[in-house]
Amino acid sequence: xxxSQLSTRICVPYAVSLQPKTTWxxxxxxxxxxxxxxxxxxxxxxxxxxxxxxxxxxxxxxxFEHSQKYPQAGLIRLGVGDTTEPIPDIITSxxxxxxxxxxxxxxYRGYGAEQGNMxxxxxxAETFYRDVGVKADEVFVSDGAQCDISRLQMLMGPNVSVAVxxxxxxxxxxxxxxxxxxxxxxxxxxKYENIVYMKCGRENNFFPDLSNTSRTDIIFxxxxxxxxxxxxxxxxxxxxxxxxxxxxxxxxxxxxxATYISDESPRSIFEIPGxxxxxxxxSSFSKFAGFTGVRLGWTVVPEELLYLNGFPVIKDYNRIxxxxxxxxxxxxxxxxxxxxxxxxYRALIAVVDYYMGNAGIIADAFTSLGRKVYxxxxxxxxxxxxxxxxxxxxxxxILEKTHIVTVPGRGFGPGGExxxxxxxxxxxxxxxxxxxxxxxxxx
Amino acid sequence: xxxSQLSTRICVPYAVSLQPKTTWxxxxxxxxxxxxxxxxxxxxxxxxxxxxxxxxxxxxxxxFEHSQKYPQAGLIRLGVGDTTEPIPDIITSxxxxxxxxxxxxxxYRGYGAEQGNMxxxxxxAETFYRDVGVKADEVFVSDGAQCDISRLQMLMGPNVSVAVxxxxxxxxxxxxxxxxxxxxxxxxxxKYENIVYMKCGRENNFFPDLSNTSRTDIIFxxxxxxxxxxxxxxxxxxxxxxxxxxxxxxxxxxxxxATYISDESPRSIFEIPGxxxxxxxxSSFSKFAGFTGVRLGWTVVPEELLYLNGFPVIKDYNRIxxxxxxxxxxxxxxxxxxxxxxxxYRALIAVVDYYMGNAGIIADAFTSLGRKVYxxxxxxxxxxxxxxxxxxxxxxxILEKTHIVTVPGRGFGPGGExxxxxxxxxxxxxxxxxxxxxxxxxx
Numbered sequence: 001x002x003x004s005q006l007s008t009r010i011c012v013p014y015a016v017s018l019q020p021k022t023t024w025x026x027x028x029x030x031x032x033x034x035x036x037x038x039x040x041x042x043x044x045x046x047x048x049x050x051x052x053x054x055x056x057x058x059x060x061x062x063x064f065e066h067s068q069k070y071p072q073a074g075l076i077r078l079g080v081g082d083t084t085e086p087i088p089d090i091i092t093s094x095x096x097x098x099x100x101x102x103x104x105x106x107x108y109r110g111y112g113a114e115q116g117n118m119x120x121x122x123x124x125a126e127t128f129y130r131d132v133g134v135k136a137d138e139v140f141v142s143d144g145a146q147c148d149i150s151r152l153q154m155l156m157g158p159n160v161s162v163a164v165x166x167x168x169x170x171x172x173x174x175x176x177x178x179x180x181x182x183x184x185x186x187x188x189x190x191k192y193e194n195i196v197y198m199k200c201g202r203e204n205n206f207f208p209d210l211s212n213t214s215r216t217d218i219i220f221x222x223x224x225x226x227x228x229x230x231x232x233x234x235x236x237x238x239x240x241x242x243x244x245x246x247x248x249x250x251x252x253x254x255x256x257x258a259t260y261i262s263d264e265s266p267r268s269i270f271e272i273p274g275x276x277x278x279x280x281x282x283s284s285f286s287k288f289a290g291f292t293g294v295r296l297g298w299t300v301v302p303e304e305l306l307y308l309n310g311f312p313v314i315k316d317y318n319r320i321x322x323x324x325x326x327x328x329x330x331x332x333x334x335x336x337x338x339x340x341x342x343x344x345y346r347a348l349i350a351v352v353d354y355y356m357g358n359a360g361i362i363a364d365a366f367t368s369l370g371r372k373v374y375x376x377x378x379x380x381x382x383x384x385x386x387x388x389x390x391x392x393x394x395x396x397x398i399l400e401k402t403h404i405v406t407v408p409g410r411g412f413g414p415g416g417e418x419x420x421x422x423x424x425x426x427x428x429x430x431x432x433x434x435x436x437x438x439x440x441x442x443x
Numbered sequence: 444x445x446x447s448q449l450s451t452r453i454c455v456p457y458a459v460s461l462q463p464k465t466t467w468x469x470x471x472x473x474x475x476x477x478x479x480x481x482x483x484x485x486x487x488x489x490x491x492x493x494x495x496x497x498x499x500x501x502x503x504x505x506x507f508e509h510s511q512k513y514p515q516a517g518l519i520r521l522g523v524g525d526t527t528e529p530i531p532d533i534i535t536s537x538x539x540x541x542x543x544x545x546x547x548x549x550x551y552r553g554y555g556a557e558q559g560n561m562x563x564x565x566x567x568a569e570t571f572y573r574d575v576g577v578k579a580d581e582v583f584v585s586d587g588a589q590c591d592i593s594r595l596q597m598l599m600g601p602n603v604s605v606a607v608x609x610x611x612x613x614x615x616x617x618x619x620x621x622x623x624x625x626x627x628x629x630x631x632x633x634k635y636e637n638i639v640y641m642k643c644g645r646e647n648n649f650f651p652d653l654s655n656t657s658r659t660d661i662i663f664x665x666x667x668x669x670x671x672x673x674x675x676x677x678x679x680x681x682x683x684x685x686x687x688x689x690x691x692x693x694x695x696x697x698x699x700x701a702t703y704i705s706d707e708s709p710r711s712i713f714e715i716p717g718x719x720x721x722x723x724x725x726s727s728f729s730k731f732a733g734f735t736g737v738r739l740g741w742t743v744v745p746e747e748l749l750y751l752n753g754f755p756v757i758k759d760y761n762r763i764x765x766x767x768x769x770x771x772x773x774x775x776x777x778x779x780x781x782x783x784x785x786x787x788y789r790a791l792i793a794v795v796d797y798y799m800g801n802a803g804i805i806a807d808a809f810t811s812l813g814r815k816v817y818x819x820x821x822x823x824x825x826x827x828x829x830x831x832x833x834x835x836x837x838x839x840x841i842l843e844k845t846h847i848v849t850v851p852g853r854g855f856g857p858g859g860e861x862x863x864x865x866x867x868x869x870x871x872x873x874x875x876x877x878x879x880x881x882x883x884x885x886x
Contacts, residue, residue: 036747037720040691041660043750044600047759057557057765082553092546095774096539102737103535110525110735110868114500143586143738143772150767154597154621157487174766178597217484248483277480292553293773294545295586304479307486316490322500323617324593329586329772330736331538425553 046180049192055170055411056080062395063405070403076434078362079405081226081381081423083290085354087335088347091289094338098331112330114322116141116298120333123340124298128258128283132270134300138314140321141336143328144297145256145284146171152252152280152299153179155313155320160217163196165208167227167412167419169254172220190414199415202374202385206230210239215247221269222254224261227412227421228383229375231265237272244278250305250313251279256297259288259352261378276302280313287380287425289339289348296328296336355380358431359424365438366422380424383409387418394420402437489623492635498613498854499523505838506848513846519877521805522848524669524824524866526733528797530778531790534732537781541774555773557765559584559741563776566783567741571701571726575713577743581757583764584779586771587740588699588727589614595695595723595742596622598756598763603660606639608651610670610855610862612697615663633857642858645817645828649673653682658690664712665697667704670855670864671826672818674708680715687721693748693756694722699740702731702795704821719745723756730823730868732782732791739771739779798823801874802867808881809865823867826852830861837863845880 052058059079067075101107115121121136128134142148149171158180164172173195176182183194191197196216198208206228221240224231232240244251253269261267269279284297301314328336338344359376366373366384374383386394391408398404398420407423409416426434495501502522510518544550558564564579571577585591592614601623607615616638619625626637634640639659641651649671664683667674675683687694696712704710712722727740744757771779781787802819809816809827817826829837834851841847841863850866852859869877 036749037688037717038691038749038751038753039660039693039721040751041599041603041693043752043754043759044598045602046600047598047762050762080554084551084553086547086551087545089543089546092542092544095542099535099538099542099774099778100532101535102530102733103532104529105870108527108529108733110527110733111523112736144769146769147767150597154593155487155490156484157489157623158601159488160484171766178763178766180600217482244482245480248481250482250484274480278482290545290551290553293555293770295769295772306479306481308481308483309486310481311486316486319490319493320621323614323621324590326587326589326738327736329738329775331542331774331778332772335542335774427548 046178049177049182049185050174051185055407059405059407059411062399066399066403066405073403074433076402076404076426076430076437078423078426078434079407081287081425083287083292083425084427085290085351087290087294088344088351090341090344090347091335091338095331095335098334102331109330112327112333114325114327115318116328117330117333117337120337120340123337127340127345129268129270129300132268133276134270134302138300138302140299140301140317141328141333142297142299142325143295143332144286145254145282147325148282148297148299149252149254150175150178151320151324152282152317153181154324155317156181156218161194161196162218162220163198163213163216164220164413165200165222165225166197166415167200167409168220168222169226170412173413197413197415200225200228200230201415202372206374207232207236210243213243216249219244219249219251220254221251222256223265224257224379226254226257226379227375227381227407227409227416227419229377229379229381230383231261231263231378234264234266234271237266237269241269241272241275241278245274248308249278251275253279253281254283255281256284257287257379258283259349260356260380262356263378265378270300270302276304278305280305285336285339288352289336290351291332291335294332294335296332354428355424358426358428361431361435362422362424362438365435368439369441376424382422382424384420384422385418386420389418391417391419398441401441402434404434404437489621492620492625492628493617494628498850502848502850502854505842509842509846509848516846517876519845519847519869519873519880521866521869521877522850524730524868526730526735526868527870528733528794530733530737531787531794533784533787533790534778534781538774538778541777545774552773555770555776557768557770558761559771560773560776560780563780563783566780570783570788572711572713572743575711576719577713577745581743581745583742583744583760584771584776585740585742585768586738587729588697588725590768591725591740591742592695592697593618593621594763594767595725595760596624597767598760599624599661604637604639605661605663606641606656606659607663607856608643608665608668609640609858610643610852611663611665612669613855616856640856640858643668643671643673644858645815649817650675650679653686656686658692660692662687662692662694663697664694665699666708667700667822669697669700669822670818670824670850670852670859670862672820672822672824673826674704674706674821677707677709677714680709680712684712684715684718684721688717691751692721694718696722696724697726698724699727700730700822701726702792703799703823705799706821708821713743713745719747721748723748728779728782731795732779733794734775734778737775737778739775797871798867801869801871804874804878805865805867805881808878811882812884819867825865825867827863827865828861829863832861834860834862841884844884845877847877847880
């Protein structure tokens with residue numbers, strides 16, 4: 001079958017597939033004259049500021065090398081947070097039906113609206129924002145949250161100041177570096193000079209100390225947080241919105257894991273009164289619907305959100321979407337609409353519950369080792385503390401002894417040191433096997 | 444059926460759907476204090492430099508208004524170059540099969556490689572670049588050429604100088620403005636101060652006079668050109684490559700219409716010896732496979748292409764793809780693979796031939812009016828000359844008298860004045876009707 005010809009990310013890490021690596025790592029690179037024709041185009045100074053490899057390809061590479069070394073070890077991947085369970089049939093059938101229709105005169109459609117099909121924009125508004133007054137026109141459908149974050153960075157441009165949670169998903173900082181907001185990387189503290197790192201550790205219950213946080217134009221805030229798994233409470237988000245309002249900041253709120261929230265924590269920043277004047281929300285079908293490879297997300301830009309000069313942010317964002325993007329795949333959007341049907345949504349919540357069952361099993365395993373485990377209650381990630389240890393060392397030890405891939409906390413910022421992130425995405429049988437191996441880690 | 448719930452671009456132009464427009468056009472906007480809370484975030488100065496609306500949404504808006512005014516007129520859309528013919532079943536079946544497989548334990552796949560599935564990258568390399576030595580590792584699969592152009596702009600950053608064909612697809616200039624390369628717009632000549640406009644008119648056979656063209660870091664070059672429909676000859680492209688090499692420039696070559704070439708013109712810049720040291724090629728399944736709404740494209744970045752300091756461009760582009768993008772939809776990539784199968788490709792070429800049949804019919808109609816028609820031989824666009832007339836006036840006259848939507852040449856740059864672009868995408872019956880109406884234009 002054709003899908004079997006499609007390689008997945010874990011099988012062909014780019015750095016491995018792109019041979020010969022020596023093209024740019026060889027001595028030739030140190031001697032410009034010997035590399036043949038060079039253009040006179042300067043390398044983008046912002047690209048030069050990026051540190052080492054992007055985290056997940058790096059993990060992918062180490063995973064690949066490990067599996068080459070131990071081909072029979074039965075590697076268990078709890079690293080990159082990649083969904084593993086089949087997508088409910090009601091959803092894939094909608095995609096298949098849409099695809100087949102494209103072969104008919106009646107069903108063929110070309111370009112869709114750049115902002116997404118109105119039926120899907122309405123369904124997103126009604127499903128996720130019914131009680132908070134987000135309109136369909138404020139919802140921009142996309143090919144995923146990571147892509148939207150970069151589009152938002154293009155929107156904001158190089159001359160804004162930025163704050164991020166520390167630790168947080170590396171895409172915020174890396175895209176910030178690429179558009180030129182970050183300043184230089186400082187080896188002494190592992191931070192970019194112009195980025196404000198809001199420490200979110202066990203000391204402050206994984207919520208930043210806003211009274212000691214400098215004002216920035218943009219505040220990236222992810223809740224439930226990737227990697228800590230911590231969902232901010234209503235009271236905390238009220239503080240955040242007040243802080244943004246007092247400072248005239250814009251919050252870019254990433255709610256990609258909101259459907260995993262099991263307690264009363266808000267699932268959207270727009271549950272907080274006044275948030276529409278200070279926040280953009282980015283979200284995704286990836287983890288909620290198993291769409292990591294299918295690609296679908298959305299961004300809400302409220303009409304009330306205004307720049308300093310009173311100009312509506314939504315108008316510029318619309319321009320970005322029309323110029324730099326051209327709409328999510330129509331086939332995929334048909335699947336997204338099915339996700340939000342009554343039966344589709346119910347089926348997906350069952351999958352979410354399944355992953356959260358996994359989270360409990362893994363949490364128990366680490367707890368049995370005497371480790372303090374955070375997260376795993378409102379998010380499919382566990383954030384496990386190894387006091388005094390380097391996170392890459394923890395990563396390597398666990399990989400070597402148990403053949404389980406995790407993510408070193410350091411990959412999410414300096415505040416991630418001493419931690420690893422463990423993903424709860426996995427088939428139950430593999431999760432149980434991981435649990436058995438982990439329990440024997442120190443035996 | 445679900446697909447029928449999906450609105451198409453032509454039905455819901457954004458500027459219409461986003462009510463109330465007065466949010467930003469009202470007097471309120473001129474009086475900052477009355478619009479409620481303004482953040483203290485400055486609007487991106489580059490966004491401020493963008494002129495009026497993006498062309499295609501603007502056309503879409505006028506089309507919408509016209510159809511409101513004449514609901515019974517039987518509007519014929521030869522404006523936005525949107526495919527109209529059903530996608531061959533072999534291709535949509537591959538997408539449907541992939542979608543269904545995602546509901547099975549064996550067939551489920553999460554994240555794919557950010558650069559695209561290797562099977563598809565190989566198929567692209569073999570189908571389009573077999574004789575010119577492009578490797579699969581140099582092919583980056585994407586969600587479309589327009590998106591790739593913006594990613595390339597992020598890659599290059601604000602400090603490069605840029606040349607474009609005049610006229611050309613507006614996405615090059617608009618994305619250039621957004622990342623900060625353009626300087627200010629100059630009302631007196633309709634150009635951005637820092638962009639080099641390479642005039643491509645009938646005077647120079649639609650190929651720029653390179654002996655009078657200033658050196659820039661980047662040269663956007665589209666062949667077959669959108670909108671003129673002109674495909675550069677081998678000799679001309681040799682000149683272009685030599686020009687780039689002598690100047691140390693990088694050509695961003697857009698070959699989105701290459702499958703429409705019917706003569707000996709090169710279908711890829713890489714057919715020209717030495718091009719791998721000076722060019723990137725962007726291409727697309729949109730017009731070739733009817734994937735305008737399905738979304739799939741690719742970009743080739745040769746390993747030989749180096750910045751001034753000898754650093755390989757491919758390495759930075761890979762970083763952009765990993766950080767700012769996350770791979771094209773797996774479902775869509777399965778369709779792309781089927782497009783490049785022997786039967787899929789043959790079926791698609793039949794559709795291309797059908798559209799080119801349309802082009803001949805429309806060309807005859809304009810010729811019968813005494814108009815000189817360019818293009819339409821190697822591209823699905825006709826470029827029709829109306830000496831001494833404003834292109835928006837031609838657009839409006841044709842729309843008003845024949846209810847046919849075209850695109851005013853001015854939308855593609857100052858060099859497009861006196862022309863309209865007419866798309867050959869359409870069902871034959873509608874094209875024949877358009878031909879009848881056009882022949883009566885002056886009666």
